[in-house]
Structure formats: structure tokens, C-alpha cells
Amino acid sequence: MISTWRKLREKGVIGINERNVMFVSAKNPRRFMRRVDDKVETKRLADIAGIPNPELYGVIETARDMKALPALLAKPDGCVIKPACGSQGKGIIVIDGPLREGWRLSSGKRITRDAINHHVNNIRSGMYSLGGQTDKAVIEYRVKFDPVFGRISFKGVPDIRVIVLNGVPAFAMLRLPTAESDGKANLHRGGVGVGVSIVDGTTRCGMQFDRQVVVHPDTGETLTGITVPHWDDILVMAARSYDVTGLGYIGVDVVLDEKRGPLLLELNGRPGLSIQIANQRGLRRHLAAISALDVAGASPESRVRLAQKVYGESYEGGALAPAPVSGKPVLDVLEGGLASAAA
Numbered sequence: 001m002i003s004t005w006r007k008l009r010e011k012g013v014i015g016i017n018e019r020n021v022m023f024v025s026a027k028n029p030r031r032f033m034r035r036v037d038d039k040v041e042t043k044r045l046a047d048i049a050g051i052p053n054p055e056l057y058g059v060i061e062t063a064r065d066m067k068a069l070p071a072l073l074a075k076p077d078g079c080v081i082k083p084a085c086g087s088q089g090k091g092i093i094v095i096d097g098p099l100r101e102g103w104r105l106s107s108g109k110r111i112t113r114d115a116i117n118h119h120v121n122n123i124r125s126g127m128y129s130l131g132g133q134t135d136k137a138v139i140e141y142r143v144k145f146d147p148v149f150g151r152i153s154f155k156g157v158p159d160i161r162v163i164v165l166n167g168v169p170a171f172a173m174l175r176l177p178t179a180e181s182d183g184k185a186n187l188h189r190g191g192v193g194v195g196v197s198i199v200d201g202t203t204r205c206g207m208q209f210d211r212q213v214v215v216h217p218d219t220g221e222t223l224t225g226i227t228v229p230h231w232d233d234i235l236v237m238a239a240r241s242y243d244v245t246g247l248g249y250i251g252v253d254v255v256l257d258e259k260r261g262p263l264l265l266e267l268n269g270r271p272g273l274s275i276q277i278a279n280q281r282g283l284r285r286h287l288a289a290i291s292a293l294d295v296a297g298a299s300p301e302s303r304v305r306l307a308q309k310v311y312g313e314s315y316e317g318g319a320l321a322p323a324p325v326s327g328k329p330v331l332d333v334l335e336g337g338l339a340s341a342a343a
């Protein structure tokens with residue numbers, strides 16, 4: 001295990017300690033973390049800044065608020081219930097629409113009114129919240145994904161994660177729900193992560209739990225060569241999230257709605273590290289290149305142009321080698337991929 005870790009480090013892959021010390025602690029003032037740790041607060045800030053996000057139907061915090069729940073759920077197109085202070089997809093239920101009795105979940109299963117009440121109470125008790133403290137349940141618009149992802153998603157909404165350093169987008173990946181991940185795109189739940197080029201938003205290679213995947217495990221469709229629509233708008237949204245939060249190192253989650261276009265789903269002040277695996281590249285070298293840029297006073301749009309230029313120079317427009325092979329352990333891939341990227 002230790003030698004595996006050392007190997008990864010040598011390949012420019014950053015680990016949890018390096019991330020915490022060099023980026024999270026150094027770039028993210030603690031007093032600002034609530035802006036991203038509480039989804040209600042993030043939505044409020046996004047609304048003020050005019051960043052589109054899924055419409056907030058309501059927030060259930062107290063026992064009294066529970067009375068409002070039936071009205072909030074009475075949406076013909078469904079809704080999403082999630083803990084305001086949750087992470088990794090925990091405690092999120094995606095409701096597709098009402099049934100004669102109860103509601104249909106995106107997995108196809110039925111959920112009863114009692115089960116929903118019980119779930120919302122669990123959210124309020126803090127069952128899914130970051131520090132276990134009491135929480136609020138957020139009820140919001142259910143995103144209907146852009147048809148471009150129809151063939152590579154399974155019963156849920158894919159999201160796009162962008163890592164942003166000093167307001168400059170660094171790495172991106174597309175996360176796809178699978179049968180295993182139950183309507184959510186989080187990788188811990190078995191979602192597939194696909195590396196995306198910062199230059200043009202084209203998908204490169206995929207992984208599911210530490211192994212390379214070439215096709216979506218449920219739909220069998222090829223994962224590479226898909227261009228994410230509205231790519232530059234997504235990057236500008238990610239870059240602006242820095243100005244909105246004052247946090248220098250964030251993971252920005254964006255979803256693409258078929259009618260509303262890119263929507264900001266949430267922000268993370270301690271973004272995970274598997275984006276390196278999905279991209280078959282370590283973050284260290286690229287983050288160092290971004291740190292060296294002078295971006296003081298630059299607009300989000302000009303930071304995006306800079307991001308695309310620097311990424312293009314480092315990775316020749318995102319060309320990857322070697323070609324992905326299904327089932328190959330990512331450690332092997334990282335070595336090959338990084339060796340050729342460095343060459």
C-alpha cells in the first residue's frame with residue numbers, strides 16, 4: 001500500500017494531506033466554508049450573483065415546517081430532496097413524479113408518503129450532515145438532463161465537476177450515474193468518472209472504482225469523444241464561483257438541464273482527488289502552473305481563456321495516451337498516461 005502511494009506521488013498525483021495543507025487550508029479561509037458547506041447558503045449566494053441553479057422549492061428545518069412538505073412535493077415533474085449539509089450523494093432522493101399512491105423514484109421504485117416523512121426527519125436529525133449536527137432538508141427542482149447524455153447515463157442526472165484554483169479552472173470530469181449509484185453521479189456510490197478536456201469539453205477516458213472503463217457499464221455506449229454542450233459557459237460559471245465564495249480551491253458541480261442549460265448544483269471546499277484518476281493525470285504539475293499565473297483583477301471570462309491556454313499547452317489539447325482498456329487498474333494507467341504526458 002505504501003509503495004503504491006509512493007509511486008502515485010512520484011507520478012504527480014496529490015493525496016489527501018497535500019490537498020489539505022497546500023490547497024484547502026492555504027486557499028480556503030475557514031470563515032467562508034459555510035458558503036459551500038450549506039447548500040441553502042450556496043444557492044442564496046448564487047442567486048445574488050445571478051448564477052443559475054435548480055429552483056429552490058422550499059427548506060424544511062423545524063417540526064413545524066413539516067406541514068409544508070405535501071405542498072412542496074406536489075410537483076408533476078417531481079423534485080429532489082437533499083440534506084443541506086450533506087456530501088457524496090448521501091441522503092439524496094430523486095423523485096420523478098407522483099403515483100396514485102406515493103411517488104416514483106428515479107430508480108423506478110415507489111416511495112410512500114410515510115417513508116418520505118421519515119427520510120426528511122432523518123435529514124433534519126443530522127443523519128447525513130457533515131459534522132452530524134442537525135440539518136435542513138432542501139427540496140428543489142429536479143433537473144432533466146440534456147439529451148447529449150441520454151446514452152451514457154442510467155436513471156439519473158450526470159454532473160460535471162470542475163476543480164478551480166485561484167478562480168482558474170484546472171481539471172474537469174463528467175460523472176455518470178449507473179445502476180449501482182442509484183440516480184446519483186457520485187463516484188463513491190459507483191458512478192463513472194470521465195476525464196474532460198478543459199480546452200473544448202470533450203470526454204477522454206473513464207473509470208469506475210479505480211478501474212478504467214471504455215463503455216458505460218449499463219448502457220454499453222462509448223464514453224469518449226462526447227463534447228459537453230455549453231462548455232465555455234460551464235467554465236465561466238466555475239470561475240465565477242471563486243468570486244462568489246472567496247475560496248481559492250473548490251470543486252464546482254454543474255448539471256446541464258435540457259431546457260435551462262448549465263445550472264450550478266453545489267460547491268465543495270474539500271474536493272475529492274479521484275478526478276486525477278478519471279483524467280489519468282496527477283494534479284500537482286498543473287496546479288503549480290496555475291499558481292504561477294498572475295490573475296489578480298482578471299475577469300472570470302479572461303481566467304477561462306487563460307485556463308484553456310495553459311491546459312492546451314500542458315496537454316496538447318487534452319490528447320491522452322495510452323488508449324483506455326476496460327478493467328485495467330488505474331495505477332498502471334496513471335504511469336503510462338503521465339509518462340507520455342510529461343514527454
Ligand SMILES: Nc1ncnc2c1ncn2[C@@H]1O[C@H](COP(=O)(O)OP(=O)(O)O)[C@@H](O)[C@H]1O
Pocket residue numbers: 054080082086087088089090092094140141142143144156157158159177183184185186253265266
Ligand atoms: N436537482 C437535482 N436534479 C437531479 N439530480 C440531482 C439534483 N441534485 C442532485 N442530484 C443528483 O445527486 C448527485 C449529488 O448531488 P449534490 O447536490 O452534488 O450533493 P452531494 O453534496 O451529496 O454530492 C448529483 O450528481 C446528481 O446526480
Ligand SMILES: [Mg+2]
Pocket residue numbers: 088089253266
Ligand atoms: Mg456533489
